[in-house]
Amino acid sequence: MSLAQYGFQKLVLLNSAGYSRAELPLDDSVSIIAPNNTGKTSLINALQFLLILDKRHMDFGAHSVENSRRFYFPDNSAYILLEVLLPSGMAVIGCVGKGLSHDYEYFAYQGSLDLDDYRLDDGKLVAQPKLIGRLFERGKPAKIYPQADLRALLYGNRQKQRSDDPDLTIFPLEFTSQAATYQRILTRTLRLDRLDSREVKNYLLEIFKNDLQDRSVDFKSEWDKSFADVNYDKSQYDTVFRNKALIAAMEDSQQTRLALRGKIILWRPLIEKGLNDWEDYNNSASEQLRQRLRALDEEAEALENRQKTIYKDQAKVETALKDQKKIELRYQELNIQFQFVSDLAQLQTQRQVLQEQRDELVRSIGNAEQQQSPEAIKRNIAKISKEQTDLHRQLASLNNNLYLQLQKLLPTDSFDLLTRLLAKSVLSLPVAQGNAVELNDQTTFRSFAEKLEERLSANRLELPGLLLDLSALEPNLTIKTAQELEAEINDCEHQLTESNNLLKTVETLTQQKQRQQEMERRITELERDVKNYEELLSLQAGASERLQAIEDLEQKLKALEREESVLGEQKKTIVQTQEIHKADQKELQSQHQRINYARHQRIDQLPPFNFLDQLPNLPCMAAAELAMPSLADCIESYNRDCQKLKQIDDQLNQHLGELHRDGVSKFQAQDSAEQELNSLFNYTAQLSQEQEAIERKARSAVVQVAAILRDLRDSLETFKRRMREFNNKINRRQLSDLKVFKIEPREEEALVKAIQTLISTSEQVESGNSFDLFDHNAVLDDKDLNKAKDTLIAEGEARGGLRVEHLFRLVFIIAKENQTPAEFEDIDSAASNGTVLMAKLITGLAMLNQMQDPRKAIKTACYLDEAASLDQRNQRNLIEIAEEFGFTLIFASPEPQITARYCVPIGTTKGKNHISRLNWQILETISDVGNQP
């Protein structure tokens, strides 16, 4: 044994684990010899208290740590002591029980382990409370260490040490962070039979931890993180694209809104001013109108009056005119009446004449009234006329009258008689053809005169039945001469004329009286005519004046009519004007009402109108002037604008809400809805650029994710490399009859391939600048890519993060001589017990060695139970391999293993085990012995 060989020297148990005392050399390979179940393992396990320290990492197989504590520290004088040679010198690390609680505490000091230090003179062990004092007495200033501090000391964690602490680093790890792993493996190494492939994998991973990058990848979150933006942008893009029409409409609305705002801002002060001025304006305007109307009323009344006057005048003039015309008509009539009258004298003369005639008439009437009656006169006339007629007939028929005829034809007697009988007039009748008496046949008549003679006798005429005495009768006719006759006729005629006049006068008395009356009437008439004529004369005198008057009157009448008609027109005009003014008044009132109503309808006092000028707007360029008469229209239109603006506000908000609900949230971070809208419109306007941007983002997201996966893949590669090195390490010597013993990582094909898919996609994306090759869809909708992603996400989610260890599994490749190598997942099933044991031991030692700082080799120990299952060749092999890895091997078996340097039997006295250094059997090769001085 070389003194320069730093490492464990010996392990001592005092009153612990059923040992009254046990001294075990650890500076070289040891074969602990004892039957089964005599505490070989307990001895080795005792090292856990010193080396593992952390109870959580201790493993006592079937026994709990609690029970083990009780077992190892039954009282306060139970010790587990380890002597170790360090570069800083010999040191002792101890663990002492604290009594009934079976608790324990650590102490350490520099110096060699001397059992007398722990034994009192009476042979009893030093109790824990007195230990430090005792050691100090013995010149060994020990120090009590809390477990954590000691652990820091042993594993070389300088950071946790105090400067005055001695350097007690037993396990100089390359990375002190690996202490826990080291301890776990160490625990296993103490009991290597339990090492299984899963643990090998875990330990190897921990060992190579520092070579492997970012050990856990939450792929899903990485993916989501990288693609969060992309997916978000894409969803935004899709939603916006889907809602393009709505957004366009909203943009229009926004434009309208801006314009409306500008308009409202422009008009608001005008409206304010207008409203302020309105009352005055209204009052003055309505007063004006009232006045005008009043004036018009007066005017109308004046016209009315005038018209009445005109009517009166007209009536008067008409009457006058009528009178004049009447006079004129009279004049005309008189004129016609007296057309043939030359002068007044004529008429007066006529009257004079008439008066005289009347006076004559009155006299004759007075005469006539004294005469006979007219009838007597008429009878007288008739008598005279008859006499005259007879006379005329007698005169006419003086030659041929009936008398004569009869005188000629008849006897004188008969004739006489007959002349008496016949009337004179009949006798005077002329006889002639065609006259009253015709004498057609004289003969016959003579005959008849004969017969008549018979009837006549003596003055008598007898007619059958009648007797007429003729004697009384005078002869009617005496034939007078023509002178007589003619004198008689003249006399008759004179008498007749006298009688006729008289008769006439008598007869015409009424007539004359009538005539007198008529004349009286005519005289009156004439008198009237005279009067009329006089009138005519007077009329004639005023004719020209009268005509003039008529004309004047007519003109006057016309003038009146004209004036009247003008007045009508004027009146009409006034009425119209009145109507207009009234309409104006009405209009003014209605405006006033409208304005009052609109004034109350105003909403521009409420938000957003009270800070409208702070909102974006399009300044209204139109010239705005407010004329008071148009105020009502203006304010109404203004109110409508306000209302419309509010509607647009609401509508835009509503649409924006709809978009939000549909998922457009990209612009919600903007300070105001307005800015959000603007951003949204800008975004929508640049949709195609946005699409490209998303595409770029998607590609860079793939690159980003791939970078993380690349780390994972690189780690896998590193691990594979490390494993190759590790295999070299464990294959430096051949194990037993194993031709091949390798631990190889086998990639989980699907996962690695998925990672590879993503990485290669990313490489293509990185190298390809052309959008054609990798457009947006190609990246986001790549089937293989998505499948790879899904695989990785599923794996990551199931395992709570993707780690490099998920990308492979370890297989043990074992081949004996003359065999083709075979892969085994479970090392236990790979070969015979011994071989497996060796394989496990070597693997474990190699792993521990891997962690140690190669510059500071400090030899520690490892334990192999059932050592007898290995043949000597393999035992030696193992010892050598362990040596190389910096371990001394402790075999445990019922039989001594002569390959070890020390053979240490466990003895038993009084039911307690003990190992004394006196029982150590040191085996040395002959050459070694020979070489010893």
Next chain:
Amino acid sequence: MTIDFAALTQLQPLFKLLSSGAHLNRLKDTELWVELENHQNHYEALFAALGFVLIVDGRGFAYFKTELASTYTGKLTRRLALLLMLLFEYQADQGLHLFQFQQWRLDTPLLGKLWQQYYALFEAEEINSPKTLKEILDSASRVGFLVFEDEVYRLLPAVHRYLDLFEELAQAERPDHDHIKDEAKEDIL
């Protein structure tokens, strides 16, 4: 060993899947697989106590090993064995690496070619049309040998069982097809 049932969160779905005779594939049932991986000892012990032998193959599949075979599964196994063997042979002829079978895409054209090339053998097994091939694959999908997605079948890691067997047989003297099938049947079920 004490089994903490509370820790075995996926016991029910796992048992349901495995006891139906299906294969658990790490790719298809990642969650169950991880669960099984994390608590393999407990599951093995528990299922063993129930009379099932749980085989967890590190290549990514797990199943209950059973000696019993129903007529249906026997027939399916036989047919699938034939189909897979011919598929492997065909793919090997195409220069494809057999161990990368998980990346193969079994689409209609491929099945058509298979049918074309081996219809005599298929017909001997009463597989009378490419459609029947699909039916076999569908049935095999239900027990976890394949997965049907995107209109193509993909072989799952459980197919390793067949592949192992074929390799084994290939090492030995070249037997006739019937023998393969019998072997396959016995081994797998």
